Amino acid sequence: MSTGTSIVRPSDPGYDKARSAFDLADLRPAAISLPQTVAEAQGAIRWARVNGLKVAVQAIGHRALALPPLEDALLIKPQINEMPVIDSDRRFARVGAGVAWDPVVTAAAEKGLAAMHGSSPTVGVVGYTLGGGLGFYGREHGLICNKVRAIEVITADGEFARIDDDHEPDLFWALRGAGGWAALVTAIEFDLLPYSQVFGGASYWPVEAAEPVLSAWLDWTRSAPLSVTTSFRILNLPPIEQLPAPLRGQNLVAIDGVATDDGDGQALVAQLEGVAEPVLGQWGPMPVAAVARLHGDPEQPSPAHGSSTLVDGLDDEAVHAFVEAAGGESGSTLFDAEFRQLGGVLRQPDESGGVADCIDAEFVAFAVGLAADAHSLAKTREDLERVMGSVEPWENGRDFLNFSDPTVSLERCFGADSAEALKAIRHEYDPEALFVPPVAF
Numbered sequence: 001m002s003t004g005t006s007i008v009r010p011s012d013p014g015y016d017k018a019r020s021a022f023d024l025a026d027l028r029p030a031a032i033s034l035p036q037t038v039a040e041a042q043g044a045i046r047w048a049r050v051n052g053l054k055v056a057v058q059a060i061g062h063r064a065l066a067l068p069p070l071e072d073a074l075l076i077k078p079q080i081n082e083m084p085v086i087d088s089d090r091r092f093a094r095v096g097a098g099v100a101w102d103p104v105v106t107a108a109a110e111k112g113l114a115a116m117h118g119s120s121p122t123v124g125v126v127g128y129t130l131g132g133g134l135g136f137y138g139r140e141h142g143l144i145c146n147k148v149r150a151i152e153v154i155t156a157d158g159e160f161a162r163i164d165d166d167h168e169p170d171l172f173w174a175l176r177g178a179g180g181w182a183a184l185v186t187a188i189e190f191d192l193l194p195y196s197q198v199f200g201g202a203s204y205w206p207v208e209a210a211e212p213v214l215s216a217w218l219d220w221t222r223s224a225p226l227s228v229t230t231s232f233r234i235l236n237l238p239p240i241e242q243l244p245a246p247l248r249g250q251n252l253v254a255i256d257g258v259a260t261d262d263g264d265g266q267a268l269v270a271q272l273e274g275v276a277e278p279v280l281g282q283w284g285p286m287p288v289a290a291v292a293r294l295h296g297d298p299e300q301p302s303p304a305h306g307s308s309t310l311v312d313g314l315d316d317e318a319v320h321a322f323v324e325a326a327g328g329e330s331g332s333t334l335f336d337a338e339f340r341q342l343g344g345v346l347r348q349p350d351e352s353g354g355v356a357d358c359i360d361a362e363f364v365a366f367a368v369g370l371a372a373d374a375h376s377l378a379k380t381r382e383d384l385e386r387v388m389g390s391v392e393p394w395e396n397g398r399d400f401l402n403f404s405d406p407t408v409s410l411e412r413c414f415g416a417d418s419a420e421a422l423k424a425i426r427h428e429y430d431p432e433a434l435f436v437p438p439v440a441f
């Protein structure tokens with residue numbers, strides 16, 4: 001049967017390149033398809049069915065570790081409409097499957113608009129948005145999944161549909177937050193924000209200042225204005241030239257973030273002054289395109305292993321426990337152990353939103369290590385366990401899908417009722433469970 005797109009098999013020369021993923025997961029799919037049009041993607045799904053294979057969908061591969069090895073699956077990596085469309089009059093973007101944030105952020109900024117991207121410019125727009133999408137404008141504008149206007153999909157039967165609040169509302173609800181397992185998305189449309197410039201930046205201190213900096217930051221978060229979204233981080237930075245000299249190879253504490261109101265941003269900077277002597281502090285007005293690199297996430301494929309949980313009520317004891325587990329004396333080799341500030345609009349359920357209608361927590365605790373071999377993987381796992389264990393008393397029992405462990409359950413992310421509803425939607429749209437889910441069903 002012809003698919004209209006080429007199928008790459010394990011014996012083909014392009015197989016290793018085609019199966020490579022950003023997080024370097026060692027997936028070995030039965031076959032791979034790289035469709036560039038909707039018709040080619042439909043052909044690929046039909047080819048999988050005829051050949052008795054499951055279907056896994058992937059874009060850039062930041063969450064490839066969440067997939068099983070795929071020996072019984074066709075891995076579809078759609079690369080559709082590479083150029084994003086920015087409609088500045090109606091203030092929205094239309095982005096095809098397979099596109100990363102970087103070109104979208106740039107194209108929106110050229111028209112004086114900001115995209116609700118996350119901390120990495122290389123993360124895929126569709127995967128990020130389907131999993132909720134938490135970024136630096138979150139406390140004022142919420143999750144991006146609740147700013148989605150329409151999604152174009154191919155369902156398990158190979159049919160194309162454009163879905164929104166009025167067309168296939170159940171599927172539209174599920175795709176806004178629960179990840180990509182109910183359909184293959186070919187394009188997505190979402191709101192852009194009316195900013196060309198914001199106030200933002202980062203401050204870095206020696207890791208010895210972790211406790212006072214974390215305490216001062218937590219105090220500030222308790223009455224922080226909605227316009228500001230920030231993170232507290234303990235970092236083990238690599239000795240690479242891309243970093244400013246004072247940061248290279250250093251074990252540091254950092255606070256970074258964005259304020260859409262200059263005065264609110266300046267008040268944060270004033271609050272941080274005097275807590276400890278910074279190694280580097282750079283805050284001020286910045287073009288929105290620069291926000292995508294503010295967090296300094298790795299942009300080259302890397303063997304990242306992470307873990308996260310949602311926490312509430314962080315107090316002095318929590319500060320001490322987290323710093324003891326991740327700070328300078330801990331021996332942690334994790335690249336990053338952080339708290340991202342939630343609250344504000346992120347915590348207010350969006351009545352017209354998707355299954356991730358809010359994140360009901362004060363902070364996401366998240367940690368990530370880079371592990372290229374078995375020895376460093378064992379150490380990374382040990383560090384992750386200790387760091388996440390340190391915040392266990394403050395866990396609220398829920399997870400945010402995009403940051404979660406690959407084994408996370410729908411119940412933990414969305415609660416029992418929504419998990420039941422999601423399972424029913426899967427049964428309705430994909431009764432034979434063709435699509436391989438990157439979450440536990």
Ligand SMILES: Cc1cc2nc3c(=O)[nH]c(=O)nc-3n(C[C@H](O)[C@H](O)[C@H](O)COP(=O)(O)OP(=O)(O)OC[C@H]3O[C@@H](n4cnc5c(N)ncnc54)[C@H](O)[C@@H]3O)c2cc1C
Binds near residue numbers: 098123129131183184
């Ligand atoms: C360095 C880094 C920084 C991050 N920062 C943030 C952040 O700030 N905020 C945040 O919310 N998340 C963040 N994430 C998480 C990230 O948004 C998710 O891992 C997201 O799923 C990655 O999408 P991808 O396309 O890059 O990865 P992939 O592994 O290619 O895709 C992930 C999943 O998305 C689904 N998917 C992708 N494309 C399609 C499609 N066309 N149709 C159907 N399903 C599809 C599939 O289920 C796939 O398994 C970060 C991740 C990393 C590694």
